[in-house]
Amino acid sequence: METGCRRRGPDDTSMKILVCVKQVQDTESPIEIANGGQWINEEGHIAFRMNRYDEFALEEAVLIRESLGDVIVDTISVGQQRSGSTLKKSLEKGAANGIHILLETTGYCPPSLTAALIADYARDKSYDIILCGVMAEDDMQCQVGPLIAARLGFPCAVSVVKEAISPDRKTITVECELEGGINETIALPMPCLLTIQSGINRPRYPSLSNVLRAKDQKLLTIQANVGPLSLKPEQLVSISYPEKGTKGLIITGTAEQKAEQLLTILHEQSLI
């Protein structure tokens, strides 16, 4: 039997949750174009970390486990070798197993590919809930979650800021955030997929015992099998730096000089 694969009997009420975690470059790292305008320079000074929305998704899964008890929380990530460190982090934060779909290619990764790989892994693993972040901070596609749901035929709710599982563990009621402070309440049957919005909880710091456990634990690494997927994703033409806004004035000098100049400007505009 494959690791993580488990068929359930009629009395088995335990639950399985899969959390999709993406490794992203820290947005404050300087970013420079490389590969002839086809991608960025990933060497050197770029820091990689877990997508923040996925931290909220993972925390929500751990909270569900803490309140219901018999729940298994797995995490999955598609990416290069380095994504392994983000999966390790997820173990430190409380996931039971980390699954690494190893995709060696660098460069733009279409969401349809990521989603197809995750859906293929999850298909026969009887997960009750799949959680994603509402978006990845680097590419902001907001696609991978609903794509996985469509591929698996799961109902899906996006931008979830609150969830409650029914006592019979068959349905989940969620609050989805629309724009401008409006929330919508939706009920959906499980299995289902939710994308989690920030603010739903307060992601915890890893506990020492989890850090120690994660150190020794192996990830389940699976080579991505892209061949049979027959996807027709969007094609990258090129990457460029945004056109500089022409209107902005860069205030220069020492901090004192900058402060003085700013005050002068605000004074001239009769703001102070």
Next chain:
Amino acid sequence: MERILAILDTIANKPAPSGFELINFAEQFADTFSLDIQVVVAGSSIVDVAEKASCYGHDVMGLEHNSLTHPNPDFLAKAVIPLIDDIKPRYVCFQHTMRGCQMAAHLSARLNMTCITAVQSFNAVGDIPVFRRSLFNGKLTIDLSPTTEQSVLTILPGAFAPADSSAVPRNPGTVVIRKISDIDSPCRPLSMSESTEETVRLEESDVIISAGRGIGAQENLELIREVARLFPNSAVGASRIICDQKWLPYAHQVGVTGKTVSPRLYMACGISGSQQHISGMKGSQIIVAINTDPQAAIFSISDYIIIEDLKTFLPTLMQKHKELYK
């Protein structure tokens, strides 16, 4: 002629705030690639919106079902599949809202169409469209092209102005209302609620000093408050990250899921300038940004750019103000 299907976002049988921007995009795109426009609106009672949308001169189809009173993207995505099979549009476009993204993903997976999201502009290379969107929180832009006969697009709110139905005299398009038969969608929208907590009237302030994650610690909000006190009728605003951490109540949040403001002065302190934040404050008269990262996207919409650590710069600003103006 080939068609572009523009599926407008509606909430409770009303067009969403950025709804009619999609018509403007569709018109510009249809002009470039010689397409006909078919507008789609959906709800439980949608005639009024359909008629309003038809004033732009394009044919409108209203899809009606009781399950569409509240936004129900799972249901609606499934409901437009037969329509796409029927009229075979070359492009299907949505607003890049969470619901639009969900529907776009559903269609692209089910119908194996290329999907390009958060489109800000487009170009034609021969007869192939190249769509531009941003990457890495606005630090780069990426150009993408579809590879399938039919493709799905989501258009970034704010990238195109709302279409102006009075600009050129137009004959209203035809309106057809279609009742949708039952669809196998297990999502059940139950209700909608609005946040009533109101602790600050950001929209009414002349000056907003806003804090982002760059403030580093909750104590540093005091710096922001002190700067705000320099101005009459001022308020403290914040990025979502600050409100998520409950450092400030939700009413202070500026952006798509917070307030849309247009004060005389907006000072962004330690805010990177994500699209979701910018869409709520880009209408401000004067924008000043203070950030340590010279590549921060907020600078691209700022009038005055200050590359400094706010934790040292704001105290300096207060000090100078004391010296010069008191």
